Amino acid sequence: MGINQNVLGLVFASIHDEAIFDLTKNRTMGSVPFGGRYRLIDFPLSNFVNSGISQVGVITKSNYGSLLDHVGSGREWDLARKKGGLHLLPPYSHTSSTIYHGKMDALGNVWSFVEHSNADYVVLSDCNIVTNIDFRPAVEAHIAAGADITAVYAKGYYDQSRGTSATIFGIGGDGFVNDVTINPPMTGSCSLGLDMYIMSRDFLRRIVKESISRNRTSLRKDILLDRSAGYKILAYEHKNYYSKIDSLASYFQANLELLDTAKRNAIFAKNAPILTKTKDNAPVHFGLESHIKNSLIADGCIIEGKVENCVLFRGVRIGKGSVVRDSIITQAGVIGERCSIRNVITDKNVLIADERQLTGSVGYPLFIGKGAQI
Amino acid sequence: MNTKKEVVAMLLAGGQGSRLYALTKDMAKPAVPFGGKYRLIDFPLSNCTNSGIDTVGVLTQYQPLVLNEYIGNGEPWDLDRMNGGVHVLPPYESNSGASWYEGTANAIYQNISFIERYDPEYVVVLGGDHIYKMDYAKMVDYHKAQKADLTIAVLDVPRSEASRMGIMICDEEMRITEFEEKPAVPRSTLASMGIYVFTWSKLKKYLIENENANTGSKDFGKDIIPSMLNNGERLYAYTFEGYWKDVGTLDSLWDANMDLLAPAEQLNFYDKSWRIYSRHSNLPPQYISETAEIENSMITEGSVIGGKVDFSVIFGGVTIEEGATVQYSVVMPGTVIKAGAVVEYAIVGEDCVIGENAHVGRSPEEFAGESRSNWGIAVTGHRITVSEGKEVAPKQILSESI
Numbered sequence A: 001m002g003i004n005q006n007v008l009g010l011v012f013a014s015i016h017d018e019a020i021f022d023l024t025k026n027r028t029m030g031s032v033p034f035g036g037r038y039r040l041i042d043f044p045l046s047n048f049v050n051s052g053i054s055q056v057g058v059i060t061k062s063n064y065g066s067l068l069d070h071v072g073s074g075r076e077w078d079l080a081r082k083k084g085g086l087h088l089l090p091p092y093s094h095t096s097s098t099i100y101h102g103k104m105d106a107l108g109n110v111w112s113f114v115e116h117s118n119a120d121y122v123v124l125s126d127c128n129i130v131t132n133i134d135f136r137p138a139v140e141a142h143i144a145a146g147a148d149i150t151a152v153y154a155k156g157y158y159d160q161s162r163g164t165s166a167t168i169f170g171i172g173g174d175g176f177v178n179d180v181t182i183n184p185p186m187t188g189s190c191s192l193g194l195d196m197y198i199m200s201r202d203f204l205r206r207i208v209k210e211s212i213s214r215n216r217t218s219l220r221k222d223i224l225l226d227r228s229a230g231y232k233i234l235a236y237e238h239k240n241y242y243s244k245i246d247s248l249a250s251y252f253q254a255n256l257e258l259l260d261t262a263k264r265n266a267i268f269a270k271n272a273p274i275l276t277k278t279k280d281n282a283p284v285h286f287g288l289e290s291h292i293k294n295s296l297i298a299d300g301c302i303i304e305g306k307v308e309n310c311v312l313f314r315g316v317r318i319g320k321g322s323v324v325r326d327s328i329i330t331q332a333g334v335i336g337e338r339c340s341i342r343n344v345i346t347d348k349n350v351l352i353a354d355e356r357q358l359t360g361s362v363g364y365p366l367f368i369g370k371g372a373q374i
Numbered sequence B: 001m002n003t004k005k006e007v008v009a010m011l012l013a014g015g016q017g018s019r020l021y022a023l024t025k026d027m028a029k030p031a032v033p034f035g036g037k038y039r040l041i042d043f044p045l046s047n048c049t050n051s052g053i054d055t056v057g058v059l060t061q062y063q064p065l066v067l068n069e070y071i072g073n074g075e076p077w078d079l080d081r082m083n084g085g086v087h088v089l090p091p092y093e094s095n096s097g098a099s100w101y102e103g104t105a106n107a108i109y110q111n112i113s114f115i116e117r118y119d120p121e122y123v124v125v126l127g128g129d130h131i132y133k134m135d136y137a138k139m140v141d142y143h144k145a146q147k148a149d150l151t152i153a154v155l156d157v158p159r160s161e162a163s164r165m166g167i168m169i170c171d172e173e174m175r176i177t178e179f180e181e182k183p184a185v186p187r188s189t190l191a192s193m194g195i196y197v198f199t200w201s202k203l204k205k206y207l208i209e210n211e212n213a214n215t216g217s218k219d220f221g222k223d224i225i226p227s228m229l230n231n232g233e234r235l236y237a238y239t240f241e242g243y244w245k246d247v248g249t250l251d252s253l254w255d256a257n258m259d260l261l262a263p264a265e266q267l268n269f270y271d272k273s274w275r276i277y278s279r280h281s282n283l284p285p286q287y288i289s290e291t292a293e294i295e296n297s298m299i300t301e302g303s304v305i306g307g308k309v310d311f312s313v314i315f316g317g318v319t320i321e322e323g324a325t326v327q328y329s330v331v332m333p334g335t336v337i338k339a340g341a342v343v344e345y346a347i348v349g350e351d352c353v354i355g356e357n358a359h360v361g362r363s364p365e366e367f368a369g370e371s372r373s374n375w376g377i378a379v380t381g382h383r384i385t386v387s388e389g390k391e392v393a394p395k396q397i398l399s400e401s402i
Helices: A042-050 A065-071 A103-109 A111-116 A135-145 A201-214 A219-224 A248-257 A261-267 B018-024 B042-050 B065-071 B104-109 B112-116 B136-145 B200-213 B220-230 B250-259 B369-374
Strands: A007-012 A055-059 A085-089 A121-125 A129-131 A149-159 A167-171 A177-182 A187-200 A233-237 A242-244 A284-286 A291-293 A295-297 A306-308 A323-325 A340-342 A344-346 A357-359 A366-368 B007-012 B055-059 B085-089 B122-127 B130-132 B150-156 B166-170 B176-181 B190-199 B235-239 B244-246 B286-288 B293-295 B297-299 B308-310 B325-331 B342-348 B378-380
Touching: A007 A042, A007 A103, A007 A135, A042 A055, A042 A121, A042 A129, A055 A103, A065 A085, A103 A111, A103 A201, A103 A219, A111 A201, A121 A135, A121 A201, A129 A187, A135 A149, A135 A187, A135 A233, A149 A167, A149 A219, A167 A233, A177 A219, A177 A233, A187 A201, A187 A233, A187 A242, A201 A219, A242 A248, A248 A344, A291 A295, A295 A306, A357 A366, B007 B042, B007 B104, B007 B136, B018 B250, B018 B378, B042 B122, B042 B130, B065 B085, B104 B112, B104 B122, B104 B200, B104 B220, B112 B200, B122 B136, B122 B200, B130 B190, B136 B150, B136 B190, B136 B235, B150 B220, B176 B220, B176 B235, B190 B200, B190 B235, B200 B220, B220 B235, B244 B250, B250 B325, B250 B342, B293 B297, B297 B308
Parallel strands: A007 A055, A007 A121, A055 A085, A149 A233, A291 A306, A306 A323, A323 A340, A340 A357, A344 A366, B007 B055, B007 B122, B055 B085, B150 B235, B293 B308, B308 B325, B325 B342, B342 B378
Antiparallel strands: A121 A187, A129 A242, A149 A187, A167 A177, A167 A187, A284 B297, A295 B286, B122 B190, B130 B244, B150 B190, B166 B176, B166 B190
């Protein structure tokens, strides 16, 4: 299966918005900035495209202005096509649709799009997993096993006390799921769902129609947990590096993990590049007294101070004599002179005046909201 | 049927750029990388877009593969248009035969039919090897105000440099009275920047006359401008103020890159109102490791820096390993500089490998007194390997791996 003309990719851009509410106040999960020059939706979109999937629907809910601006016509992902290509599916895009509450609900709203795609298979992905995955072998495994649903999972660690949401699979010797739990009272290693699913369009149609008639809205709670239905759920293990963003602390951690060369190379693979909207920024200018260690720096920055263990997004300015450590400075952040910054996340367009000192902690980074001036 | 365009730009991109030697062995001069993430042609193309000119013909001839692929559909410069846009114009065969572009004027002559499709009032003729930001719309306005037939952009240069350039002698109204190519004793310091605005009806007439006269040169400087002057046409000089650099030689290419690092940035890349656009390869942000030492340099996406970088311009996807040193140098895309290697006062081409403990170039300080004339920047062409421990001497231009 070289060119997956018969596979449709669907991205849920607004699911998990509540996980990092600081960053999603004015945007969807999909448009949360990540890794210096990306938005979280770049990962599922690039994974689809790199898997040969050239028809993609993006399902949004609210606050999708920045998402529209980011994905545009889909050209950056080579998805501005006559045949297939990228389709944005906002709520109310179909006459009978409403604001949805869960994935089944959302799929019901956009069903006519899915129906008209003529795809045999549908791959669903959220925007909360940062990874590089090839869906081709997963689709092949799905077909070979004759599964109803294939759920992508990874070996992971779950700690219920963190209060984050997780789907945990029990997997039998035959590779099929024999147990599904959501947020179970446990702490330890497990098979963690990555919120990526593969289904045939026919099967998906069936469960979407049934869900509408029974007023079921959630894929996890109403379909996966419904063991009485007897659905054959194949577990497909994703072995590559991934990070799951389900809190501000994990967002902070996931960004900083890109400083690890092995992890960075696993995400930004040469043959499967992560694509994003380009911005025509100039190269980074490092000044005469700049001092940089272990940092990821996007273009358009002008750095005259000291930067250690940081991710700097496009167009950041670091003034003379400032020391910025263990921090994420997103797009167009300006840090004045002689500042001291540590364990801080700044949202877009933050201005920090000269001689300010800001410190957060690793587990609870200090978050500075969009456009703030300090 | 195309909509009429008031202005069409024609960009002369067919030159070999032989004075860039190894760097233009397999690509046309306008495709040579510059300034971290650009190629020379980005400057005139971005100027066109920023000046509101949306119809550009790019005349290609010598080694056009890299350039053609780079220009593509013109989308990076906003020149993918339903009407107009950027068009690559190689020489072609017609029912009267096929011929290469013989000179700058002949290249435009052979594309009269391209220009006529847009029925323009004015044609802007540009080169592809200059670094500058310029609003061509202002120059066209000046051309109209002077009721000129040809307006030539000029730069006031130091007298010492004037004898290496095409010099305009003007009256007090800036009307050009004489034109001298590389005069031994310059009578003016107004040097041509190779940027012309022609009234199209006039240019067309002179192109046809020049073609029929068959002078052998078919060149703007040698034929068109002198005959327009002789016939008393209205030629005006348009004075440009700002950064402008001819990067036709290896030394000037190195200089222009180093200019970007000067504290008073003469060419502001960070000005959002006049961006220089380029085709991107969508690489991840650069990673600066624990062992890196970086000062006063420009570095761009996709690079991984573990060594020492000082006063240098590093392009995309370059790897500088821990223990390597790069200073006062230009390192083009995709090159790997291995541990212990030293690159100084050098230009290293695209996708090169500088082996462990190899040494490219030398500091001029090592060449005191009389031996100074033996010093110059060292250059390696594209896709060259300098093996472990090998040396590339100052002034050496390496076009084969060693």
